[in-house]
Amino acid sequence: MSSPWVTLARQDWADLARDGHIRLDSTTVNRLRGLGDPTDERDVAEVYLPLTQLIHLHRMHHDQLYAESNDFLHISPSPTPFVIGVAGSVAVGKSTTARLLQELLRRTPGNPKVELITTDGFLYPNAVLIERGILDKKGFPESYDRRALLDFVVAVKSGAATVTAPTYSHVIYDIVPDKLLTIERPDILIVEGLNVLQPAHVARPGGAGLAVSDFFDFSVYVDADAAAIRDWFITRFLALRDTAFRDPDSYFRAYARMTDDEAVEAGGHVWDTINAPNLVHNIEPTKDRATVILRKCANHVIHSVQIRKI
């Protein structure tokens, strides 16, 4: 059976990188990578640079098509940003991927303005999740205000001068009251989150018929075996116990006093009861909707890249 995908082993993918002047020094890479994520300058050169060049190619053609379509229609709407979705499990390293792409794309010709938002800002506040009995479903599609997220992306994509988004804090484990993120006419918008590749839930009465993924011009799914991601999640949980959980404002400060065994048990429980079911039932089924799948092996290293060729 023919496949819409072409899969490249890492070295073949790395060989596609064209001569360019885009570099990220180790200080920048260290600043951008997530807790416990070993991504380094070599990964940037071998994996993220060719990806940036492919995205730039898509963006150039997107802008040209948009301009020519507008000429054909005799309309002159506001410039529209190129929108990129970054999806994948909790703890798979989406934020590292999204932040690296933001920095690399800023260095592409014309130095575009690249903004990044994470969808956690569109989670319902804990008070609403509690009222609906779904606090233990944080990260599941129904825990987000999908209408507000869609409205946000449509407004930015429509070229609105100023668009705001709510923000989430992992420390307080809730939406931060009165703290908004302001986006002002970016050339590129990256939307990172667990469920950004979800299709519209048209079957639901009153369903929007549209989802944020309908406005993506390019998307990346960060993929790894669930057993490996579970290990990364628990390792990160132990690291957070020694750092972020000690913050007096941390929702998880009770975890800061746990022994290693207790923390492994508690982290494993969160993974097994919340994040693993969400991965299996909601996130992983959206993988094939991505333009590119970055496939990691158990040590976090990206070993192959799958690209939708049609």
Ligand SMILES: Nc1ncnc2c1ncn2[C@@H]1O[C@H](COP(=O)(O)OP(=O)(O)O)[C@@H](O)[C@H]1O
């Ligand atoms: N409880 C927490 N306290 C502080 N930071 C956290 C906590 N959980 C996750 N983070 C941080 O939030 C970011 C997003 O995490 P996550 O949603 O698991 O996505 P990913 O690991 O794929 O980037 C990461 O940089 C992670 O280190």
Ligand SMILES: CC(C)(COP(=O)(O)O)[C@@H](O)C(=O)NCCC(=O)O
């Ligand atoms: C905040 C998250 C839902 C991720 O949100 P995203 O920005 O990917 O939409 C996730 O990191 C999280 O905290 N999940 C809840 C389960 C847990 O405590 O790990």
